[in-house]
Every structure is written in structure tokens, then in C-alpha cells.
Amino acid sequence: MPVVDTWDLLVARDDLSAAEVRQASSAGLRPGEVRLAAEKFALTAITATYARLGESELPFFDAFPAPEGYGRVPTWGYARVEESRHPGVAVGTRYFGFLPLASHVTLAAEPTEQGFDDTAPERDYLHPWYRAYVRVEDRDALDDHRLLLKPLYSASFNLAEFLGREHPSATVLVTSASSKTAVGLAALLAPRAGVTTIGVTAGDHLDFVRELGLYDTVIGYDDLATAEVPGSVVLVDFTGQAERLFAVYERFGPALKDALLVGYTHPGAEIEPPEGLTDPEPWIFFTPSEEQRLIEKEGEVYYRARYLRAEDAFVAQAPTWLTVSRHTGPQALVRVYRSLMDGGLPADRGTVLTVR
Numbered sequence: 001m002p003v004v005d006t007w008d009l010l011v012a013r014d015d016l017s018a019a020e021v022r023q024a025s026s027a028g029l030r031p032g033e034v035r036l037a038a039e040k041f042a043l044t045a046i047t048a049t050y051a052r053l054g055e056s057e058l059p060f061f062d063a064f065p066a067p068e069g070y071g072r073v074p075t076w077g078y079a080r081v082e083e084s085r086h087p088g089v090a091v092g093t094r095y096f097g098f099l100p101l102a103s104h105v106t107l108a109a110e111p112t113e114q115g116f117d118d119t120a121p122e123r124d125y126l127h128p129w130y131r132a133y134v135r136v137e138d139r140d141a142l143d144d145h146r147l148l149l150k151p152l153y154s155a156s157f158n159l160a161e162f163l164g165r166e167h168p169s170a171t172v173l174v175t176s177a178s179s180k181t182a183v184g185l186a187a188l189l190a191p192r193a194g195v196t197t198i199g200v201t202a203g204d205h206l207d208f209v210r211e212l213g214l215y216d217t218v219i220g221y222d223d224l225a226t227a228e229v230p231g232s233v234v235l236v237d238f239t240g241q242a243e244r245l246f247a248v249y250e251r252f253g254p255a256l257k258d259a260l261l262v263g264y265t266h267p268g269a270e271i272e273p274p275e276g277l278t279d280p281e282p283w284i285f286f287t288p289s290e291e292q293r294l295i296e297k298e299g300e301v302y303y304r305a306r307y308l309r310a311e312d313a314f315v316a317q318a319p320t321w322l323t324v325s326r327h328t329g330p331q332a333l334v335r336v337y338r339s340l341m342d343g344g345l346p347a348d349r350g351t352v353l354t355v356r
Helices: 045-052 143-166 180-189 203-212 221-226 242-255 287-298 300-320 330-341
Strands: 007-012 015-023 033-043 074-084 094-100 104-111 115-118 132-135 171-174 196-201 217-220 233-237 256-261 323-328 349-354
Touching: 007 330, 015 330, 033 045, 033 094, 033 143, 033 330, 045 074, 045 180, 045 330, 074 104, 074 143, 094 115, 143 180, 143 233, 143 256, 143 287, 143 300, 143 323, 143 349, 171 180, 180 196, 180 300, 196 203, 196 221, 203 217, 217 221, 221 242, 233 242, 242 256, 287 300, 323 330, 330 349
Parallel strands: 171 196, 171 233, 196 217, 233 256, 323 349
Antiparallel strands: 007 015, 033 074, 033 104, 033 349, 074 094, 094 132, 104 115, 115 132
């Protein structure tokens, strides 16, 4: 597989594990467009989620069009402006945002206070959250940890806000408790009086999750049937696996008051909520909608300041539990992507792919 200056990672739509790198061509920019050169990607469970949602009702494969039969998987990353035909976006500026797994991407820029929004019509269907590109500083000691956690922590924060408003005194049962979004949620819930958290995880992750010290109780999936859980229960599911959802419903019955579907960390995840689960009916928690609700209530300036304080505190603690695994180049990207889709990345590690 030759290393080329301009390339795309393409994934077969009918086999998400079939990935290859192909050389890409670059068209000239039109007025108002900018070309970003990708610098680093965060490769996490959310990247796998976007691949699994590629042809769903929220078709992430449509965000960055690919050749017939293929998809370009998006993720979050840092990129610099390599070429610009917008006077408000300067060459060399570094941004954080939603990127295809590719060396470059062309966007239609509309400057904002924080950076710019992408206004390309092919991405109009995406929530504005995915089309905002935020200026970021040059690298520092926490650069990779921030990259890994920034795309995920918004879900943690907004889940905690929702639970505090709607279920202030429930027992919160969190599946895939080792996932980074779940860890962020547990960190926010830990100091809250009246909230009990139970982390459910795979057997080989039990020690890691217990050592975090964030959950009141940590159990394996095999222990779920006999778990002692006080009071009413709210499920926050990050696995997307029907079998585990059914197990929770069977175990808790009328004590289960709400069921939020947040992620698809398990290789056998199903995008749609499984049929046959009612009272309560499981529903998909969509982070951008909850965030927008809070912004409308509090005002964007106040919300952003409050959110960033929480995110900065979480990132600052991350090196104590999260080890960064670093890789470089498109060949490494193929290997890491396949491992990610197989569910093979360790819980205490986060993967950062440097493009060059």
C-alpha cells in the first residue's frame, strides 16, 4: 500500500471491516471554501459508532461522499488550513472538528466567533454541532488527551445534566462502564448526593473500572441477574447490544424507570432499539439536542463557560487513568480502524493517529 500525500480511507458499505486507503485527487477551491490538512484523529468507540450508523436514519456516510459502494468514516480531529479562499479564515490556523478519515477535506466556511461553520449543502442534514470548527491552540502536554476526550465529554456532561433534572435520586446503571464517555459521566455523578451509580462491564475490565473509584458499585455482565440495586433504576446503555438490554429489563422490571441509549460500543450493536422492550420504551439520547436545550435556557456564553470548566478539569485528570497509544500514517490507520471495529482496543488506552 503506497503512502501518498492525499488519500482517503474507504470502507465497504456492506462490510465495515473491509477498509483500504486510496489516493485522492484535489479540485481547486471555489470562493468561500477552505482546504484543511488533517493533523491528528481520535480513534474511539464513537468512530465505530459513526461507521455503524453509516446508512442509518442519521447516515454519516453521506457527510463526506465516497465512490459507489464505499463510505468515508468521520471522526473528530485537529486540522490546519492548508489553502483558503475565504478572507476570514487564515492559512495555518488550527481547528478542532468533524473530519473524514482522510488526509484532507474541503469545506465551505462561514466565520463565527469561535472559528467557522461549514455550510456545504451536502452536510445540511447534520446537526450544527457537527458543522462547527473551533480554533484551538498549538500542542501542549494535554493535546492528545484533550483530542480523545473532547468529542466524548459533551455526551457525558449533557447526560449528567439530563439525569440531574429528570432523575435526581435514582440508581443509574451504566453499561460499558469502561468506555470513556461512561467514565466522564461517572465522574460527574460521583459527588452528587442521592445518586447511586453501578458500572457494568466485561470481566477483563473489572479491575480497571474499580480502580477508577468513580462508581459506587462495579459488576460484570454475568453478575447482573443477581445484583442488589436500591430504589428506582435508570439505564444508560453504551453497548447497543439487544441481549444486554433484555437482561436489564428482565432483572429490574417495574423498578426500571427510564432507558437511555447512548452508544454502540459492542461489535454486535444494533442501531435501532430492539422490539419488545416497553414500559419504559428505550430511546436514543441525542447529545446535540440536549445541549441546544441548555443553551436556549442558560444562554450560550454561560453554558460554554460552565461546560469548558468541567471539560478542562476532566482532561487534566485523564493522564492518571488514560494512556495514549500513538500511531502514524495511513497504513497504521487501517490496522487501528479494524481493531476498533472488532472491539479490540484496551479500556485504559486511547488511540491518536497522526496523519504524517
